[in-house]
Amino acid sequence: MRTEQFRHGSVHECVTDNKAPASPSPSPSPTESDAFPPLKRADGSTIPPKQTPSDSGPDQTETGTVTAGSPVSVPATGEHPAGTGVLIQFKVVQPDSTTTVRSALRVVRENNQWLVDQAEDIDEADDAHGNPVHDALMRN
Structure with a gap:
């Protein structure tokens, strides 16, 4: 407090002296309301709104321990x-x-x-020949 006028009094007096008159609150402006217009990209397409979290959605997912198998040589394809x-x-x-x-x-x-060049899901059919990694990577 730099001036003498602010150094006297109590917090209670300050609140009482500066209490705003009771008046109805103004209606929110369009930017404060929930009715925002949809966001648009430069090409004119609409950006979808973010989804709210759910009890069973990806925000509730846990990933277990990641394991890596033995390396296998794979030829060029x-x-x-x-x-x-x-x-x-x-x-x-x-x-x-x-x-x-x-x-x-x-x-x-x-x-x-070491750089990842290819990633493929392993299908049940890949297990049939005993080398699922080789079979999955040779599919594509």
Whole structure:
């Protein structure tokens, strides 16, 4: 407080002296209401509103431990170079279900780094021949 007039009195007196008169609150302006116009992209398409969280949606999902299988050599195919295939497996636990996710990754070494070149879900048919990683990565 820089001036003498602010140094005297109590908080109670200040609140009493500065209490706003009781008047009806004004109606909210359009920007304060819930009726916002939909957001538009530059191309004119509408941006969908964000969904609210649910009791069983992705916001309630937990991911279990991720495990990696033994590496498998995979030859080049199509646009994918020869590399190493790895089975990645984890569980997704939701309030009403549990799912096991199995994916095959093709990784290639480039400039002393391992880069993922291809990722494929492993189907039941891939298990039939005993090498699901190889079979899944050779499909595409």
